[in-house]
Amino acid sequence: MNSIISALRTRFGARLSTVSDILARHGAGESYHRGMPPDVVVFAETTEEVSAIVTLCQAHRTPVIAFGAGTSLEGHVSAVNGGVCIDLTGMNRVLRISADDLDCTVEAGVTRLQLDRELRHTGMFFPLDPGADATIGGMAATRASGTNAVRYGTMRDAVLALTIVLADGQIIRTGRRARKSSAGYDLTRLFVGSEGTLGIITEVTLRLHGVPEAIAAASCTFPDVDSAVRTAVAVIQTGVPIARIELLDDAQINAVNRFSKLDLPVLDTLFFEFHGTPQSVAEQTEQVRAIAADFGGGVFRSAASQEDRTVLWQARHDAFYASTALRADSKGWSTDVCVPVGNLAQCIARTKQLLTATTVPATIVGHVGDGNFHVLFAVDTSNARELAEIAGISAALASLAIELDGTCTGEHGIGTGKIGYMVAEHGPAVEVMRLIKNAFDPAGILNPGKILPAPTQERNPH
Amino acid sequence: MNSIISALRTRFGARLSTVSDILARHGAGESYHRGMPPDVVVFAETTEEVSAIVTLCQAHRTPVIAFGAGTSLEGHVSAVNGGVCIDLTGMNRVLRISADDLDCTVEAGVTRLQLDRELRHTGMFFPLDPGADATIGGMAATRASGTNAVRYGTMRDAVLALTIVLADGQIIRTGRRARKSSAGYDLTRLFVGSEGTLGIITEVTLRLHGVPEAIAAASCTFPDVDSAVRTAVAVIQTGVPIARIELLDDAQINAVNRFSKLDLPVLDTLFFEFHGTPQSVAEQTEQVRAIAADFGGGVFRSAASQEDRTVLWQARHDAFYASTALRADSKGWSTDVCVPVGNLAQCIARTKQLLTATTVPATIVGHVGDGNFHVLFAVDTSNARELAEIAGISAALASLAIELDGTCTGEHGIGTGKIGYMVAEHGPAVEVMRLIKNAFDPAGILNPGKILPAPTQERNPH
Numbered sequence: 021m022n023s024i025i026s027a028l029r030t031r032f033g034a035r036l037s038t039v040s041d042i043l044a045r046h047g048a049g050e051s052y053h054r055g056m057p058p059d060v061v062v063f064a065e066t067t068e069e070v071s072a073i074v075t076l077c078q079a080h081r082t083p084v085i086a087f088g089a090g091t092s093l094e095g096h097v098s099a100v101n102g103g104v105c106i107d108l109t110g111m112n113r114v115l116r117i118s119a120d121d122l123d124c125t126v127e128a129g130v131t132r133l134q135l136d137r138e139l140r141h142t143g144m145f146f147p148l149d150p151g152a153d154a155t156i157g158g159m160a161a162t163r164a165s166g167t168n169a170v171r172y173g174t175m176r177d178a179v180l181a182l183t184i185v186l187a188d189g190q191i192i193r194t195g196r197r198a199r200k201s202s203a204g205y206d207l208t209r210l211f212v213g214s215e216g217t218l219g220i221i222t223e224v225t226l227r228l229h230g231v232p233e234a235i236a237a238a239s240c241t242f243p244d245v246d247s248a249v250r251t252a253v254a255v256i257q258t259g260v261p262i263a264r265i266e267l268l269d270d271a272q273i274n275a276v277n278r279f280s281k282l283d284l285p286v287l288d289t290l291f292f293e294f295h296g297t298p299q300s301v302a303e304q305t306e307q308v309r310a311i312a313a314d315f316g317g318g319v320f321r322s323a324a325s326q327e328d329r330t331v332l333w334q335a336r337h338d339a340f341y342a343s344t345a346l347r348a349d350s351k352g353w354s355t356d357v358c359v360p361v362g363n364l365a366q367c368i369a370r371t372k373q374l375l376t377a378t379t380v381p382a383t384i385v386g387h388v389g390d391g392n393f394h395v396l397f398a399v400d401t402s403n404a405r406e407l408a409e410i411a412g413i414s415a416a417l418a419s420l421a422i423e424l425d426g427t428c429t430g431e432h433g434i435g436t437g438k439i440g441y442m443v444a445e446h447g448p449a450v451e452v453m454r455l456i457k458n459a460f461d462p463a464g465i466l467n468p469g470k471i472l473p474a475p476t477q478e479r480n481p482h
Numbered sequence: 483m484n485s486i487i488s489a490l491r492t493r494f495g496a497r498l499s500t501v502s503d504i505l506a507r508h509g510a511g512e513s514y515h516r517g518m519p520p521d522v523v524v525f526a527e528t529t530e531e532v533s534a535i536v537t538l539c540q541a542h543r544t545p546v547i548a549f550g551a552g553t554s555l556e557g558h559v560s561a562v563n564g565g566v567c568i569d570l571t572g573m574n575r576v577l578r579i580s581a582d583d584l585d586c587t588v589e590a591g592v593t594r595l596q597l598d599r600e601l602r603h604t605g606m607f608f609p610l611d612p613g614a615d616a617t618i619g620g621m622a623a624t625r626a627s628g629t630n631a632v633r634y635g636t637m638r639d640a641v642l643a644l645t646i647v648l649a650d651g652q653i654i655r656t657g658r659r660a661r662k663s664s665a666g667y668d669l670t671r672l673f674v675g676s677e678g679t680l681g682i683i684t685e686v687t688l689r690l691h692g693v694p695e696a697i698a699a700a701s702c703t704f705p706d707v708d709s710a711v712r713t714a715v716a717v718i719q720t721g722v723p724i725a726r727i728e729l730l731d732d733a734q735i736n737a738v739n740r741f742s743k744l745d746l747p748v749l750d751t752l753f754f755e756f757h758g759t760p761q762s763v764a765e766q767t768e769q770v771r772a773i774a775a776d777f778g779g780g781v782f783r784s785a786a787s788q789e790d791r792t793v794l795w796q797a798r799h800d801a802f803y804a805s806t807a808l809r810a811d812s813k814g815w816s817t818d819v820c821v822p823v824g825n826l827a828q829c830i831a832r833t834k835q836l837l838t839a840t841t842v843p844a845t846i847v848g849h850v851g852d853g854n855f856h857v858l859f860a861v862d863t864s865n866a867r868e869l870a871e872i873a874g875i876s877a878a879l880a881s882l883a884i885e886l887d888g889t890c891t892g893e894h895g896i897g898t899g900k901i902g903y904m905v906a907e908h909g910p911a912v913e914v915m916r917l918i919k920n921a922f923d924p925a926g927i928l929n930p931g932k933i934l935p936a937p938t939q940e941r942n943p944h
Contacts, residue, residue, distance in 0.1 A: 118822070118824060119719070120715075120719070120822075120823070120824025120825075121822035121823055121824040121825070122718070122719065122823070123822065162664055163663075163664040163668070164664070165662060169662060173639075174662050176662070176668065176671070177635075177639065186914070191910075192909065192910050192911040192914060193908075193909065193911065194911060195889075195908075196884070196887050196888055196889055196907065197822045197887040197888070198820040198821055198822060198852075198853055198854070198883075198887070198889045199820065199822075199823070199852045199853055199854075200625075200627060200631060200636050200638070200820055200852055200854060200892050200893065201625075201820060201889035201891065201892060202624055202625040202626070202675055202818075202889075202891045202892060202893050202894060202895040202896070203889045203890055203891050203895075203896055203900070203903070203904065203907055203908070204675070204896055204904060204908060204912070204915050204933050205672060205675065205676055205680075205915045205918055205919075205933070206625070206668075206671045206672060206674065206675055207911055207914060207915065209638070209668045209671035209672070210667060210668060210671070210672055210918075212668065213664055213667065213668055214667055218667075229721070230719065230720065230721035232721065233721075253582075256584070257581070257582070257584065257692065258692065259691070259692035259694065259695075261723065261758075296723075296762075297765060297769075299761065299762075299765055300758075300761075300762050300765065303759055303761055303762065307759075356664075358660040358662055358663060359660055360580070360582075360583035360585065360659045360660060360661075361583055361584070361661070362580060362582025362583040363582075363583070390660075390661045390662055391660055391661055392660075392661075392662060421660075422658070425658050425659040426658055426659070426660040427657075427658055427660045427662075427663035427664075427665045428665055429663065429664045429665050430660060430662050430663060430664060431662065432664060433664040433665075434664070434665055434666055438665070441665070442665065442666060445658065445665055446655075446657075446665070446666060447654065447655065448652060448653075448654050449654040449655065449656060449669055450666070452648070452654060452669060452922075453666050453667045453669065455921045456667055456672075456918065456921060457667075458921070459917045459918060459920070459921035460914075460917065471666050471667070472666075
């Protein structure tokens with residue numbers, strides 16, 4: 021390791037650190053997972069620099085881990101075997117924006133709020149919005165989404181092409197900017213969601229959307245979670261082109277009120293957003309109001325002004341932080357199951373039953389139009405019994421989702437945290453993923469210990 | 483080969499053929515490509531049967547090629563090294579349809595028109611519609627799309643999960659039915675578009691959509707192709723949620739009139755379709771009418787009745803057959819470039835220039851909302867000079883599209899026909915695709931000679 025660090029120092033000088041605080045910060049995300057620090061952090065500024073670092077790591081068979089905003093929830097950046105962390109936040113240039121093509125190309129370290137600002141006067145926007153101000157590279161690496169996915173899709177849909185540094189340092193581009201292509205294997209989609217284990221994403225070409233002529237938001241309270249969920253599912257089944265449909269249960273509303281200084285009624289609530297022409301937005305709002313009333317919805321509050329909408333959605337985006345703030349010195353633990361929408365009401369009802377087994381503060385927030393929801397636990401990471409309890413509930417919930425033909429993770433990724441569910445969810449397809457991993461990274465230097473269980477775990481013990 | 487055939491005959495009996503007509507039909511698609519027959523065709527009826535055939539082929543290192551409707555345009559089913567063809571048309575069961583989840587699972591041999599019929603009374607529809615009545619498995623294998631892709635996406639977006647028989651006969655499922663997932667590598671998207679070279683698709687789970695409350699169609703003539711294209715691009719850039727926006731140039735209108743017994747004005751024309759509530763459809767129609775007028779559009783004819791719409795879209799779907807019918811005993815040759823929408827007008831203008839170099843009948847039809855269009859040539863395949871001439875124009879057009887940051891194929895796939903453009907389009911990423919191919923099919927038995935150029939072709943000769 022020392023010879024690697026000294027070689028890197030020669031090239032990167034002050035853009036390299038072995039300071040323990042910096043190492044610790046680069047080995048951890050935002051959740052309960054105990055991070056493992058890398059041996060060194062290098063602050064890269066170009067794809068060629070990333071390539072040089074990876075080439076060096078390959079020569080030394082040393083782990084190499086890409087780092088963006090550090091907002092991962094599943095231990096993605098934990099340096100489980102040490103190694104070199106490449107901090108990409110210095111690669112924060114927006115390289116091109118095309119209003120004609122409705123797309124842009126950014127470096128991996130650009131954050132979503134930075135991109136929002138850059139697009140502000142273009143008439144276009146980038147719809148994906150995980151709660152955190154993640155980097156676009158990190159969002160691509162975890163196949164992230166957010167509240168708008170029900171209308172605009174996930175990073176799977178938003179990414180047109182990637183620039184990738186492969187395990188041998190070679191630089192490739194995975195595709196071109198055409199909206200669709202049948203030209204060979206879909207490398208773009210293969211790298212989206214690969215969590216830095218197949219290559220390092222250094223540039224991302226994104227599809228953008230025109231800012232709708234009109235935007236309106238609304239919220240509606242319900243007598244119970246089930247009524248709210250059934251409303252959401254009916255909205256989807258009716259085909260209303262809704263832009264956002266988010267569930268916050270009563271506990272989450274309480275957390276949000278405290279964290280964001282609001283006074284929302286402490287009831288199970290749906291937040292909605294409508295995009296379109298003024299006429300279409302008005303029509304969608306009425307459609308949803310009628311469906312909500314059918315399911316026992318209470319007060320239906322419109323938030324037509326930009327200011328009201330901003331308050332509403334900021335509160336929603338801060339849900340994770342709000343839940344964690346319910347308890348002093350706690351860390352957030354988020355589940356992330358996603359099921360077919362027709363199974364969502366059942367999945368949430370059974371989740372509520374599971375939650376009766378713990379006294380740890382737990383709130384529910386969900387992208388219910390996609391069948392995806394999170395239970396946010398505020399855990400005391402020093403309490404082993406409590407961690408085991410939440411691990412048990414999380415495991416039961418993941419099993420339930422898989423039983424309902426869903427997934428253990430809709431948008432957070434596997435990291436280290438959900439490896440244990442891979443075989444239950446994918447069966448022998450896990451070994452097909454391993455074939456890909458071994459072909460792309462035979463020495464296993466790229467973000468080791470993520471996504472794939474150790475080979476023995478799913479082998480028959482006989 | 484004889485021992486394979488005899489082993490297969492033992493199991494499949496009359497569901498096996500070595501009759502030369504049947505072999506010939508199973509080695510060819512619908513286009514100008516000269517097909518190569520397999521040595522034997524087996525008519526499989528279950529995934530387990532496909533697995534047994536592939537296992538046998540693997541043991542004998544014999545090529546194995548999946549066959550659906552035989553409507554490929556790029557030589558995908560040509561048995562370039564002979565081998566076993568698995569005809570999947572007997573796997574034509576719709577396994578489940580869920581109105582609650584808006585999805586269904588079908589066997590690979592179900593055709594799109596069969597699925598349309600099965601969905602007719604469910605309130606749902608499957609939007610993808612290549613011109614031919616292709617099988618769903620074939621559409622997944624080529625990453626097909628059609629006229630609705632501008633609104634509903636391509637097979638990349640429509641497929642939720644696949645059942646795959648791998649090269650060693652193992653059966654896997656690539657994903658679950660949740661709308662989104664971040665659980666590991668996106669095997670579904672890797673197999674979509676892999677053209678039978680990584681595994682054989684035997685079942686497909688598809689996302690469905692609710693039938694819109696209202697549907698309306700319209701057409702508008704233009705003084706030239708450029709005005710029509712600029713109208714289409716403006717519609718996309720304005721964000722009208724249009725369901726279809728199709729260009730037929732004057733030559734294509736002439737072909738369609740003759741083939742479908744219509745009397746459309748022989749002018750460059752856009753066909754539109756609008757989906758939504760009655761109010762939204764009326765509003766979209768007015769938006770598009772206004773944009774078309776801005777670009778010099780002529781008569782804007784609405785086709786609100788189901789019958790008028792059916793005539794219009796049947797004519798559009800028959801475009802390939804109509805063009806081929808322009809010339810006795812000709813075969814169709816379709817180009818398939820796709821470029822960023824902002825580059826489309828330039829690409830089509832330069833294409834029109836390229837077409838001045840030939841007297842072969844040539845029409846243009848395009849999914850212009852996606853930046854994708856086809857030149858349909860009616861070629862005399864017995865005339866080598868003519869084939870060379872069209873090959874030259876096709877190559878120039880593919881190079882032009884790649885230069886404009888687009889692709890040589892938007893929806894038809896590579897097959898044997900477009901292998902020559904892979905390196906120009908993907909550069910060193912072709913070698914990454916080869917890594918995948920070698921990992922999945924080390925013996926090279928799965929549909930050999932497709933997608934990837936022979937290794938020597940892109941190696942530096944030094």
